[in-house]
Amino acid sequence: MRTAGTIVTCLMALAAPAAAQSAAPAGASSCSGCHDARIASPAIPPLKGRPAPEIVAAMEAFRNGGREATVMGRIAKGYTDDETRAIAAWFSQR
Amino acid sequence: MRNASLDRRTLLKSAAAASAATLLHAPALAQSAPRVTVIGGGFAGATCARELKRSGVAVTLVEPNATYTACPFSNNVLAGLRPLSAQEFGYDAIRRDGVTVAQQRTSSIDPQAKQVALADGGRLDYDRLVLAPGIDLRFDALPGYDEAAAQTMPHAWKAGEQTTLLRRQLEAMDDGGTVVMSAPANPFRCPPGPYERASLIAHYLKTQKPRSKLIILDAKDAFSKQRLFQNAWTPLYPNLEWISLSSGGKVTEVDVKEKTLVTDFDRHKADVANVIPPQRAGLIAQLAGIADRSGWCPIDPVTFESRQQPGIHVIGDACIAGGMPKSAFAANAQAKVCAAAVAGLLRGETPVQPKLINTCYSLVAPDYGISIAGVYHPANGVLADVEGAGGVSPIDAPPSFRALEATYADTWFQTITTEVFG
Numbered sequence: 001m002r003t004a005g006t007i008v009t010c011l012m013a014l015a016a017p018a019a020a021q022s023a024a025p026a027g028a029s030s031c032s033g034c035h036d037a038r039i040a041s042p043a044i045p046p047l048k049g050r051p052a053p054e055i056v057a058a059m060e061a062f063r064n065g066g067r068e069a070t071v072m073g074r075i076a077k078g079y080t081d082d083e084t085r086a087i088a089a090w091f092s093q094r
Numbered sequence: 095m096r097n098a099s100l101d102r103r104t105l106l107k108s109a110a111a112a113s114a115a116t117l118l119h120a121p122a123l124a125q126s127a128p129r130v131t132v133i134g135g136g137f138a139g140a141t142c143a144r145e146l147k148r149s150g151v152a153v154t155l156v157e158p159n160a161t162y163t164a165c166p167f168s169n170n171v172l173a174g175l176r177p178l179s180a181q182e183f184g185y186d187a188i189r190r191d192g193v194t195v196a197q198q199r200t201s202s203i204d205p206q207a208k209q210v211a212l213a214d215g216g217r218l219d220y221d222r223l224v225l226a227p228g229i230d231l232r233f234d235a236l237p238g239y240d241e242a243a244a245q246t247m248p249h250a251w252k253a254g255e256q257t258t259l260l261r262r263q264l265e266a267m268d269d270g271g272t273v274v275m276s277a278p279a280n281p282f283r284c285p286p287g288p289y290e291r292a293s294l295i296a297h298y299l300k301t302q303k304p305r306s307k308l309i310i311l312d313a314k315d316a317f318s319k320q321r322l323f324q325n326a327w328t329p330l331y332p333n334l335e336w337i338s339l340s341s342g343g344k345v346t347e348v349d350v351k352e353k354t355l356v357t358d359f360d361r362h363k364a365d366v367a368n369v370i371p372p373q374r375a376g377l378i379a380q381l382a383g384i385a386d387r388s389g390w391c392p393i394d395p396v397t398f399e400s401r402q403q404p405g406i407h408v409i410g411d412a413c414i415a416g417g418m419p420k421s422a423f424a425a426n427a428q429a430k431v432c433a434a435a436v437a438g439l440l441r442g443e444t445p446v447q448p449k450l451i452n453t454c455y456s457l458v459a460p461d462y463g464i465s466i467a468g469v470y471h472p473a474n475g476v477l478a479d480v481e482g483a484g485g486v487s488p489i490d491a492p493p494s495f496r497a498l499e500a501t502y503a504d505t506w507f508q509t510i511t512t513e514v515f516g
């Protein structure tokens with residue numbers, strides 16, 4: 001599964017070199033509504049530049065209730081493993 | 095400062111050059127310098143313009159106001175918890191990104207000629223148009239409630255002067271007075287908004303004018319985050335009364351002279367009246383034939399392209415976004431998806447299936463936040479809820495949870511306004 005996620009990400013990077021800046025995988029662009037690197041908020045951390053495995057693990061924990069949350073549990077349940085991996089990879093490279 | 099008409103002339107020249115060249119050499123030029131016009135510089139339009147610019151598209155943002163006044167957190171202004179200036183944002187950062195901002199109102203759209211006419215007579219050509227005009231308050235829907243009536247019984251559903259007017263009225267009201275609000279039927283801008291407003295006004299009354307009361311007359315039997323609101327109201331605001339549609343809450347007429355809201359069963363005399371009237375997509379969408387008979391704009395859920403006019407995309411409150419509510423969060427999320435789709439279409443690519451989030455916080459009291467969230471994807475031609483995801487805050491959460499959500503609400507506003515305007 002991990003390989004599949006990586007392949008998807010690599011393919012995306014190859015497919016749209018010029019648009020690499022903006023070509024967010026499905027579901028990624030909404031995140032910056034709350035998680036923005038320019039607001040140094042301890043309450044809502046930025047996602048850009050975060051290691052991908054950290055984001056994947058956090059989403060998994062939010063989804064299965066392993067990590068306490070207010071709203072992220074409800075949001076994480078809307079994402080598949082593959083989607084989360086692609087999103088995490090994308091944020092980690094920004 | 096840049097001169098508006100000069101700006102326009104420059105625009106017109108480059109727009110004319112672009113369209114002339116497009117005729118001669120369509121595919122090549124469409125790839126190198128496509129031009130997109132975005133109408134409306136709110137959460138939807140301003141986000142979209144910046145995102146498009148970042149993906150290499152030449153963008154003109156058409157917005158009549160030099161300053162945008164944000165609605166989220168304007169209920170705090172009504173309660174005296176925040177100055178209106180904290181709601182105001184300019185377009186300088188957007189200009190610095192390289193977006194051309196035309197400070198004008200769009201007066202008409204010609205979808206065949208792919209041209210937009212501005213109120214001052216200027217014209218703009220476009221390859222694709224993004225329409226984000228927000229809402230129009232319907233001054234023809236509730237007998238007695240027209241634009242003049244809104245000076246006596248403010249709606250405050252577009253933030254700015256109306257917010258200040260309602261705040262002043264609340265301040266001037268004697269202790270022991272009655273505030274009457276009317277909430278419209280669905281759909282309307284910010285489904286939990288009237289109830290957050292009622293909560294924060296009730297908070298103001300409780301702390302400053304404790305003998306006063308507040309009545310919400312509702313054209314609905316159910317509303318967003320209802321259990322959470324009502325659960326909080328019982329202990330916090332015993333002087334707040336919600337009258338549902340089936341209990342006779344639907345306002346059928348307003349009597350401005352008497353400051354009275356009329357229902358089928360009763361006349362409610364107010365010391366302060368806040369009428370939130372029915373709404374529809376911004377007027378320009380009606381004029382251009384992009385809104386359907388409901389008054390809102392049907393769209394393709396993948397690209398936000400209008401179902402009525404190809405080449406025109408509609409985002410934000412004006413569009414029919416299926417399960418997504420009319421919120422600033424949703425407008426921002428839609429704008430980013432739409433920008434990616436428009437940029438892709440201009441490059442001849444097939445748009446990807448998007449996934450979008452909405453999260454709306456409401457404050458029941460300054461340190462008491464509640465939320466509703468959803469995840470959405472295209473299904474059967476509409477933006478549908480992803481099953482199993484989303485929902486509202488737990489009904490039995492401790493005060494620390496409510497306080498945390500109030501903090502998140504605040505952080506969200508800072509983040510989103512920085513992303514859109516900062």
Ligand SMILES: Cc1cc2nc3c(=O)[nH]c(=O)nc-3n(C[C@H](O)[C@H](O)[C@H](O)COP(=O)(O)OP(=O)(O)OC[C@H]3O[C@@H](n4cnc5c(N)ncnc54)[C@H](O)[C@@H]3O)c2cc1C
Nearest residue numbers: 134136137138165166200227228284410411420421422423
């Ligand atoms: C009291 C209240 C509280 C709210 N709280 C929240 C909240 O907590 N969270 C949340 O997510 N949402 C909230 N909302 C909802 C939010 O304000 C709207 O959903 C959001 O503003 C929609 O963005 P928009 O860009 O579609 O429209 P708008 O923000 O209304 O922007 C539309 C812009 O288009 C311009 N325009 C209109 N016609 C033309 C024309 N012909 N030519 C050029 N420009 C034009 C207008 O001047 C305006 O600047 C609240 C709303 C209210 C009223």
